[in-house]
Amino acid sequence: xxxxxxxAAVDFTILRSQAREEELHYLxxxxxxxxxxxxxxxxxxxxxxRRSNVKRGSxxxxxxxxxxxxxxxxxxxxxxxVSDPDEVVFTGGATAGIxxxxxxxxxxxxxxxxxxxSQLEHHSxxxxxxxxxxxxxxxxxxxxxxxDGRINLERAEDMIKSRTRIVSVTHGxxxxxxxxxxxxxxxxxxxxxxxxILDGAQTAPGGPMDLPALGADFYVFxxxxxxxxxxxxxxxxxxxxxKNMPPALGGGEMIQDVGLEKSTxxxxxxxxxxxxxxxxxxxxxxxxxxxxxxxxxxxxxGHLRRLTLRIMEGLTQLSGGIKILGPETGMERIPLVSxxxxxxxxxxxxxxxxxxxxxxxxxxxxxxxxxxDFLKIDGTTRASLAIYNNDNDVDALLNGMEDCMKILG
Amino acid sequence: xxxxxxxxxxxxRAKRSDNNIRLENPDCSATVSNPLCGDRITVELKMEGxxxxxxxxxxxxxVLCKASASILAEIAVGMKCDELxxxxxxxxxxxxxxxxxxxxFPKAYRMFYPVKKHKSRHSCVMLPLExxxxxxxxxxxxxxxx
Ligand SMILES: Cc1ncc(COP(=O)(O)O)c(C=O)c1O
Numbered sequence: 001x002x003x004x005x006x007x008a009a010v011d012f013t014i015l016r017s018q019a020r021e022e023e024l025h026y027l028x029x030x031x032x033x034x035x036x037x038x039x040x041x042x043x044x045x046x047x048x049x050r051r052s053n054v055k056r057g058s059x060x061x062x063x064x065x066x067x068x069x070x071x072x073x074x075x076x077x078x079x080x081x082v083s084d085p086d087e088v089v090f091t092g093g094a095t096a097g098i099x100x101x102x103x104x105x106x107x108x109x110x111x112x113x114x115x116x117x118s119q120l121e122h123h124s125x126x127x128x129x130x131x132x133x134x135x136x137x138x139x140x141x142x143x144x145x146x147x148d149g150r151i152n153l154e155r156a157e158d159m160i161k162s163r164t165r166i167v168s169v170t171h172g173x174x175x176x177x178x179x180x181x182x183x184x185x186x187x188x189x190x191x192x193x194x195x196x197i198l199d200g201a202q203t204a205p206g207g208p209m210d211l212p213a214l215g216a217d218f219y220v221f222x223x224x225x226x227x228x229x230x231x232x233x234x235x236x237x238x239x240x241x242x243k244n245m246p247p248a249l250g251g252g253e254m255i256q257d258v259g260l261e262k263s264t265x266x267x268x269x270x271x272x273x274x275x276x277x278x279x280x281x282x283x284x285x286x287x288x289x290x291x292x293x294x295x296x297x298x299x300x301x302g303h304l305r306r307l308t309l310r311i312m313e314g315l316t317q318l319s320g321g322i323k324i325l326g327p328e329t330g331m332e333r334i335p336l337v338s339x340x341x342x343x344x345x346x347x348x349x350x351x352x353x354x355x356x357x358x359x360x361x362x363x364x365x366x367x368x369x370x371x372x373d374f375l376k377i378d379g380t381t382r383a384s385l386a387i388y389n390n391d392n393d394v395d396a397l398l399n400g401m402e403d404c405m406k407i408l409g
Numbered sequence: 410x411x412x413x414x415x416x417x418x419x420x421x422r423a424k425r426s427d428n429n430i431r432l433e434n435p436d437c438s439a440t441v442s443n444p445l446c447g448d449r450i451t452v453e454l455k456m457e458g459x460x461x462x463x464x465x466x467x468x469x470x471x472v473l474c475k476a477s478a479s480i481l482a483e484i485a486v487g488m489k490c491d492e493l494x495x496x497x498x499x500x501x502x503x504x505x506x507x508x509x510x511x512x513x514f515p516k517a518y519r520m521f522y523p524v525k526k527h528k529s530r531h532s533c534v535m536l537p538l539e540x541x542x543x544x545x546x547x548x549x550x551x552x553x554x555x
Contacts, residue, residue, distance in 0.1 A: 348415070348472045348473075
């Protein structure tokens with residue numbers, strides 16, 4: 001039976017027509033997905049009935065909250081397909097996860113060590129490494145991008161050197177939609193004794209996964225892109241590596257014994273969760289991934305592939321010179337399409353699409369300026385899909401773009 | 410008066426803006442950009458004492474930015490630095506004001522009234538003026554604040 005996105009859409013108050021006065025075609029999911037009611041309810045229920053700080057108290061509420069928090073960790077581990085929940089660290093989001101890694105692993109670097117990232121990265125996987133570069137005299141190098149917006153893995157073999165300690169790349173590009181072949185890359189990385197970090201911000205929403213099979217050592221993502229709340233994210237790491245890493249942040253909840261000169265730290269994951277963690281949000285994130293896992297995920301993937309293809313083909317057919325970024329139709333990509341229209345500015349397109357067609361898009365650099373510089377484009381317009389999007393949304397996008405090109409062209 | 414952000418007047422204005430004329434030997438110039446959307450504009454000025462004699466420069470921006478630059482290119486010639494400064498300040502205030510009419514807008518900029526309710530786009534309209542003010546401030550001997 002064909003996948004019915006309506007069965008997901010009914011779970012969102014914001015998408016039920018009576019909740020809004022205007023039409024809404026929400027195609028900005030790569031920036032933030034909408035949140036289903038059950039996730040909001042799980043957080044309300046937690047704060048209503050079990051609110052307390054975790055790991056600190058022995059009273060009943062503290063114990064219940066701690067148990068709920070650790071259950072949330074286990075639910076995320078389940079979603080990722082990892083057997084040990086202690087490999088799952090709650091963070092503030094993908095950006096926080098990469099920063100924790102950069103600062104912790106950075107303490108283990110020596111001068112002239114190298115970190116290899118790529119030109120395809122989101123700023124959140126560039127700036128933390130540049131900070132470490134400045135502070136510690138390491139070198140950040142960039143894997144090039146192919147003309148069709150993929151990381152050029154053919155160059156990886158000669159760019160990963162004996163001084164390369166970390167390779168940190170996007171698993172799925174928020175601009176070109178390209179998916180990185182993690183398994184091939186991890187082989188090359190491990191041959192040279194380096195670690196592989198995957199930025200999973202755009203691949204985590206694809207449904208339950210078998211993370212260990214990707215061969216990476218670390219994986220980060222944000223709650224708000226997987227139908228969860230803001231302010232929470234995940235850093236997953238292999239336990240044998242996490243165990244030997246120094247903390248990036250210090251504070252309560254991560255210490256074993258505190259002295260005036262020296263302190264000792266808890267084992268992972270707590271070593272990397274300094275201070276009060278985002279308890280309520282962690283509970284929301286767990287509810288979100290459970291909600292998604294209970295859907296027909298295989299059907300969703302096929303449905304989103306089909307809609308993505310419709311967008312790519314539909315845009316190509318519009319006259320006026322639309323250039324689509326990323327892998328050609330037929331190649332695997334995450335469900336988003338970024339494009340440039342000759343002579344039109346992305347912000348003008350987004351405004352007209354919103355004002356006249358109720359289509360929510362995103363325009364600009366998408367926090368990936370080096371990629372836009374490399375491709376020599378001044379910004380792109382992006383449509384990104386999620387489980388509730390349907391053919392009407394695609395029709396609104398394509399009809400709207402036709403109108404938009406008439407008005408602005 | 411249209412409430413549609415992209416009404417004909419603005420679009421026509423933007424189309425009329427000539428992006429690439431450069432001044433020969435400008436007295437001063439400045440480049441300003443909006444990191445959010447990548448708009449970038451360079452303003453070149455020729456001055457005679459305190460008076461703007463010629464203005465031009467490349468504009469890479471959205472329709473609002475281009476239309477605003479086109480208006481500026483037309484009205485800035487003959488203006489004193491202080492006049493430009495106070496016009497920019499009036500426009501900034503008008504965009505932020507609560508008034509439900511366009512009367513507080515400098516005359517030449519009244520077409521931007523519908524931008525008022527789109528806060529994220531105010532900077533698109535202001536960018537050319539900011540560029541001109543920055544150019545003036547970098548213009549030796551013609552500092553806007555005498
Ligand atoms: C590929 C990619 N990496 C990292 C991030 C950063 O996520 P956050 O801002 O939630 O930390 C994003 C968000 O847009 C992203 O798309």
